[in-house]
Amino acid sequence: MAEADEGLGEINAALNGFRAALELMPRDIPLHYSIADLLTYQLQTDEALNILEQARSIEPGNTHTLLRIATQLNAAGQREQAASVYREVLRLNPDDGEALLQLALALPSEQLGEIQAAAIAALKRAAPKTLDRATAEFSAAHLSRRSGDQVQAAEFYRAGNKSVSQILPYDRRQQNHLSQEVLSRCPAPIALQPEAGQGPFPIYVVGMPRSGTTLTEAMLGAHPAVFAAGERRIDERMVAALLTSSPFGTAEVQELARVTRENLPPKAAGSRAYVDKMPENFRFLGFLLQATPHAKVIHLRRDPRDTALSQWQTLFAGGALPFTYDLRAMAHRFNLYAGLMAHWHRVLPGRILDVNYEDLVADVQGGSRIIAEHCGLEWVAEMAEPHRHAGQVLTASVHQVREPVHARSVRKWEQHQETLAPFISELDPELWPDLQQT
Incomplete structure (x- = not known):
């Protein structure tokens, strides 16, 4: 019912439905995500973050939850806190493309060296024609651009865009x-x-x-x-x-x-x-x-x-x-x-x-x-x-x-x-x- 309400644009009704479902299944992590997504859409940032922290307490090492928490912190302008969570994600999964991508964009220039090797390693291991591959290529592109190597950056941007266009062609x-x-x-x-x-x-x-x-x-x-x-x-x-x-x-x-x-x-x-x-x-x-x-x-x-x-x-x-x-x-x-x-x-x-x-x-x-x-x-x-x-x-x-x-x-x-x-x-x-x- 909540999913149907959300599809119709009835956001408040959807929130009420997901919350009712969560009372029946309080350890269901995807339900926490659904509620957090709608709270974020309604700009209730603190409430969304609280829901995600509840999901984190159920399964502390869940990188999907950590990425959502980092995204929420980033959206609220808490860049250092977000970077800390992204680093935690990389400790759990060194190939996580989203964490590498966001750090490549957000870290001060003098700190980029700490993730350059990780980005190249992730790129080598990523399967071709996947979003993981594209994310690694864009991460490498951002790092090259911000480090001043515009020629290398252009090559990585070209490769990243090609990867996505092969997966999601324009109609x-x-x-x-x-x-x-x-x-x-x-x-x-x-x-x-x-x-x-x-x-x-x-x-x-x-x-x-x-x-x-x-x-x-x-x-x-x-x-x-x-x-x-x-x-x-x-x-x-x-x-x-x-x-x-x-x-x-x-x-x-x-x-x-x-x-x-x-x-x-x-x-x-x-x-x-x-x-x-x-x-x-x-x-x-x-x-x-x-x-x-x-x-x-x-x-x-x-x-x-x-x-x-x-x-x-x-x-x-x-x-x-x-x-x-x-x-x-x-x-x-x-x-x-x-x-x-x-x-x-x-x-x-x-x-x-x-x-x-x-x-x-x-x-x-x-x-x-x-x-x-x-x-x-x-x-x-x-x-x-x-x-x-x-x-x-x-x-x-x-x-x-x-x-x-x-x-x-x-x-x-x-x-x-x-x-x-x-x-x-x-x-x-x-x-x-x-x-x-x-």
């Missing part, structure tokens, strides 16, 4: 179908019906992954009237409906709004607005604004070549986002994205604020003022220091968002033009006219 036909289904259902300007305010209004922060959405969420979350709610699961329901050509009319829109509103994290109740920063909600903006007409939309635009480089150098959890591991697939998905965003601007005129990542990091105060104004909020100085106010971060930006805002990644793609050539060559010039000028 172009499915993505074309999804985009066409969206366009066919929202072909003309959308007349949004007024909605009486019911609790906090959503601020959808959209864009391609690694385009600055987490940074923008942290800026907004620093505002006392805004609650950063992470990446909500709306897109899962939308994808299922569209891929199966299921109806999605007024009744479905109202149900989407109800489920979303009733399953917000508890802290959102006293806020004027909450941020949903699921980047790929860009595919569903017409539906989302029909469900919540009072919502605000912020679209992060970043040079696609810098975005692509960042994606290419990232192993997303569980091999998520299959298009990011194949440069030509990446270009295909970027073109679909650009086409959809142009469409939403046509059918939702004036509802979407475009924010250039490059402008935002160059002038944090000015950019955050524009964002606040678009959302109907009075600007506060805390918005210009998002690294001081970042809450739970569960995305690949977990390390960067806790650093002061910088522009070091702007035009970084120029150092990797040869690697990115297949991606750049397949970008549609009509969809990316700015690239012709740079």
Whole structure:
């Protein structure tokens, strides 16, 4: 019952169901994981960590539990504590790819030597065409890059991406179908019906992954009237409906709004607005604004070549986002994205604020003022220091968002033009006219 409720987006009911099951089976470790996952989704970090510690007490040497605890600590910004748990995992299993990967990203440069030999040994032992192999390759890539060996890093990144793409190939036909289904259902300007305010209004922060959405969420979350709610699961329901050509009319829109509103994290109740920063909600903006007409939309635009480089150098959890591991697939998905965003601007005129990542990091105060104004909020100085106010971060930006805002990644793609050539060559010039000028 709990699993069914979770699939329907009824998070609170699912939590109650899993907790009831745990009373019957208090030593069932997967049940602890299920509860912790939902508590994490609801941003109840301390409670999630407590549940995982209970699981740890049942089986202290369970590396799956330890990895979850480390991930939770990492998400909360407790990097040293997380590193300590990752080291414990490696003592139990020297080949654990996730622990090596996270340490390769998080350890200070002077401490990288302690895991370099372990990463190479794990790579030699990992079976080909497995996620374990890919994780070891990405770990070695991060270590090489951070140690200054960019040539070796490029080779490891190429190998890691190839490994994932062989396991999780990108489905172009499915993505074309999804985009066409969206366009066919929202072909003309959308007349949004007024909605009486019911609790906090959503601020959808959209864009391609690694385009600055987490940074923008942290800026907004620093505002006392805004609650950063992470990446909500709306897109899962939308994808299922569209891929199966299921109806999605007024009744479905109202149900989407109800489920979303009733399953917000508890802290959102006293806020004027909450941020949903699921980047790929860009595919569903017409539906989302029909469900919540009072919502605000912020679209992060970043040079696609810098975005692509960042994606290419990232192993997303569980091999998520299959298009990011194949440069030509990446270009295909970027073109679909650009086409959809142009469409939403046509059918939702004036509802979407475009924010250039490059402008935002160059002038944090000015950019955050524009964002606040678009959302109907009075600007506060805390918005210009998002690294001081970042809450739970569960995305690949977990390390960067806790650093002061910088522009070091702007035009970084120029150092990797040869690697990115297949991606750049397949970008549609009509969809990316700015690239012709740079």
